[in-house]
Amino acid sequence: MSNPILVEVTRGGLVESRHRGAIVAIDGDGNTVFEMGDVEAAVFPRSACKAMQALPLIESGAADSYGFGNKELALACSSHNGEEAHVALAEHMLARAGKTVEALECGAHWSSQQPVLISQSRSFERPTALHNNCSGKHAGFVCACCHQDIDPAGYVNYDHPLQQTIRDVMEDLTGASLGQDNCGTDGCSIPSYAIPLKSLALGFARMGTGTGLAPIRAVASKRLFDACMAEPFYVAGTGRACTRLMQIDPGKIFCKTGAEGVFVAFLPHMGIAMAVKSDDGAGRAAEAIIAASLARFFEKHDRIYDALMAEADRPLRNWNGIHVGDVKVTDALRQ
Secondary structure: OOOOEEEEEEEOOEEEEEEEEEEEEEEOOOOEEEEEOOOOOEEOOHHHHHHHHOHHHHHOOHHHHOOOOHHHHHHHOOOOOOOHHHHHHHHHHHHHOOOOHHHOOOOOOOOOOHHHHHHHHHHOOOOOHHHOOOHHHHHHHHHHHHHOOOOOOOOOOOOOHHHHHHHHHHHHHHOOOOOHHHEEEOOOOOEEEOEEHHHHHHHHHHHHHOOOOOHHHHHHHHHHHHHHHHOHHHOOOOOOHHHHHHHHOOOOOEEEEEOOOEEEEEEOOOOEEEEEEEOOOOHHHHHHHHHHHHHOOOOOOOHHHHHHHHHHOEEEEOOOOOEEEEEEEOHHHHO
């Protein structure tokens, strides 16, 4: 099945690039609200599923034991810029468990955001694992282990008790089977599992509505979503799509990006979750698709709708600030 063209990029009035992809929106009962493309095809959620992976932090009692609030919980779900506030909070989370940066097994990298990268390069010789965009998630992993008297060493490995717990959590949420046969390794070294796009959306619909979940999981899920919506800066950072989208209507939109053109979102007021995959892995396409998909659930041309569509259809400017083209969703997505 060939996925539809959902995003076009123009230059000088002509289409320069096209992005195919799939989108599905689903409610907590598993009913499909709308879909486009092959939503049964397996995708690696990558960082889009971090809220699922953060559930053991709360369910184990670690978050409450260490006094974590919305900022810490949001950072545990984040793919952050490595800005000073992100780094400091990740370090604080580790300190609450009596650990330092040496406990992190995510690796180190410079920020992917140019202004942050420039600041980093001026401030220190090289980044640490605290600057890794996944350091908040990994700090949460370490804290969950320490609180339960589980040795955090090797927590990124498939057979580590923490990863076994995360696997069980994700199977419960998505209904998908997770194992060695559909397992890869994520950029931050933890296991990543390929599941149908529809199953990914279902997992977030269940998290958001609590449908079919044990009470402790339903409460923990709501805490994570509420934390991310309350502190969107700590989910991503300055200038990032996740942060911008959640700031459009505070408390009404949860969203999270993943690598290789994956994006998920949840609308609390409607109990609907959605998942996106851009075939070519383009982040700019996934951002446009999720914004336009969210917009269809708001009154056309009201403030929220217009703000979301401004994220879906955005101008391209060159280094002189000249408007040279546009990123736009296609008519297929505007129906």
